[in-house]
Every structure is written in structure tokens, then in C-alpha cells.
Amino acid sequence: MTNRSEIKALLFDVFGTVVDWRSGVARDLRPFLTRQAIRVDSFEFADAWRRQYAPAMNEIRSGRRPFVRLDVLHRENLLRVLTDYGVNVSSISADELDELNRAWHHLDPWPDSVEGLLRLKRRFVIASLSNGNISLMLDMAKRAALPWDAILGAEVVRAYKPSPQVYVETVEILGLAPSEVCMVAAHNGDLAAARLCGLKTAFVVRPTEHGPAQKSDLHAEQTWDFAAADLNDLATQLGCPT
Structure with missing residues (x-):
């Protein structure tokens, strides 16, 4: 069983996981x-x-x-x-x-995203780990009220996920050990790459990211540390108050 008390920060994929x-x-x-x-x-x-x-x-x-x-x-x-x-x-x-x-x-958050992030923010450092550049992430966060503690990801480390460099250097920027950081994503491939770098993993299902006929990422394809229906469900699993 995953020791959730060890986790200090959550890193989030954004396109598809947090926004539609x-x-x-x-x-x-x-x-x-x-x-x-x-x-x-x-x-x-x-x-x-x-x-x-x-x-x-x-x-x-x-x-x-x-x-x-x-x-x-x-x-x-x-x-x-x-x-x-x-x-x-x-x-x-x-x-x-x-x-x-x-x-x-100008993308909108999923209905649970802002509430879920606010709950998670009370207990953990929350940051984006997106392939989106910083100005894009800033505009999106302002419009959608995404309460990041930090905007990290591809432009910061000059590499794109799922290159190991992205996960490793982002953890180093936070001054944490990989085991103290959990990658949150609606994409099994993103989580698999993060796990290889020593991060904990949380799968959030987004069954309509690609529309009503979506065929990929409809379920957790590995035994991730956490599997959640949405970000509020993840917050509950991680012991965050409502």
C-alpha cells in the first residue's frame, strides 16, 4: 500500500487531465x-x-x-x-x-478540477508539469482559476514529456526526492514515464478527453499508486478535507 504521508508535492499533466x-x-x-x-x-x-x-x-x-x-x-x-x-x-x-x-x-477546466485542486493545495504543493509553455499555462490558469503553487514543465527544463529529463529535473527544482512527488495524469504513458523516474503515480480517468468515441486511457493500465474518478476523488483518497 502506498504511504501517502511521504508525498509532499503533486505534479499535474494539464491538457486532458485538468482542462478539456x-x-x-x-x-x-x-x-x-x-x-x-x-x-x-x-x-x-x-x-x-x-x-x-x-x-x-x-x-x-x-x-x-x-x-x-x-x-x-x-x-x-x-x-x-x-x-x-x-x-x-x-x-x-x-x-x-x-x-x-x-x-x-483559453481552455476550460473539467467541472471537478478547480475544487479538487484547491482541496489538494491545502495539504500538498501543487504544480503543473505540462508540455505547454509558461505564458500558455499562465493565461490558462488566470482564465480557469487554476490555483497552482508553481508552473513547471517542458519550457523550464527545455525538453518534452515523456523524456526522463522532464520528470527528474522538475523534482530537483522542487528540492524533493522522487518518492516525495506524485505525478497526476489521465494518460497511462505519462505515468509510466514518471514511475520509471521514481515518482509516485495517480491516474485520473477522463473518458471524454478525445470525444464520445474515445478508446484510449479509459482505465488504469498498470497498478498505479492511486486511481481516481476525478480530482475530488483523488483529494479524498489523499486525505484532503472538503
Whole structure:
């Protein structure tokens, strides 16, 4: 049984675990797609944009490309998806593309996220450990009232999850031992990488992150230290008061 009294800090994946990226991006896409007369469903476009996420980061993880922040990758991926849908991107102003790219800064939390984080914050240090860059995370936190004690992750250590460097150096920044830190994520792969670095792990199920037909991450695929229905459930399991 996991000794929860040893845990001093919780690190959170953000996209999908704390915020609903798909609905937020689709919402901001709708007026843009209408203005540009692009005949594609906004959720379909959001999914296509997100599918470019991992391949773009793999270029950096592999060493084929120097580190650039996620805002840069998102904008490049946006141009790629627009082109795939037959859009002449040169006909769209840079300002409009920049504004659309900021959809990732405007995401809404899942209904339990803020309450759950506030409960967990009373007992633990809580920090983001996201592939999102700092300005993106700041904008999102301000809009969604996410009460982080610190914003950490890819831009701080100049590497993208699930590279071991991200977890190891973030724990070092906090001045803690890996066993004193718990990674919280809705993605089994993220937790597997964190566990290999000595962190404790907590799985939070988000069965509609990828929409109603989601097939991945519907359950804990390993015996993680904690498995929770949402962040309030995790707070209860960790002994945080309501």
C-alpha cells in the first residue's frame, strides 16, 4: 500500500487531465471556420490539430530539432492542418492565425478540477508539469482559476514529456526526492514515464478527453499508486478535507 504521508508535492499533466482541450479548441475554431468558409466540423479540425502534437514534439525529443516552445509547434501544426484541408494559408492574416493559435490558452477546466485542486493545495504543493509553455499555462490558469503553487514543465527544463529529463529535473527544482512527488495524469504513458523516474503515480480517468468515441486511457493500465474518478476523488483518497 502506498504511504501517502511521504508525498509532499503533486505534479499535474494539464491538457486532458485538468482542462478539456477538445471542447475549448473547437469552440474557438467555429467562428474562424465560418469566416473562412472552411467546411469542416470544428471538433474534427480540433482532433486533426491535436494529432500533430506528438509528431511535432518527437522531432525535438529525437534531437533532430532544437527545443522550441509549444506555442510555436501549435502554430506550425495549425498551418499544416489548414493546408491538409485545402486552405490557402497565405490568404489568412498573421494576426488571425496568431489569435486562433491562442485557443490553447483559453481552455476550460473539467467541472471537478478547480475544487479538487484547491482541496489538494491545502495539504500538498501543487504544480503543473505540462508540455505547454509558461505564458500558455499562465493565461490558462488566470482564465480557469487554476490555483497552482508553481508552473513547471517542458519550457523550464527545455525538453518534452515523456523524456526522463522532464520528470527528474522538475523534482530537483522542487528540492524533493522522487518518492516525495506524485505525478497526476489521465494518460497511462505519462505515468509510466514518471514511475520509471521514481515518482509516485495517480491516474485520473477522463473518458471524454478525445470525444464520445474515445478508446484510449479509459482505465488504469498498470497498478498505479492511486486511481481516481476525478480530482475530488483523488483529494479524498489523499486525505484532503472538503
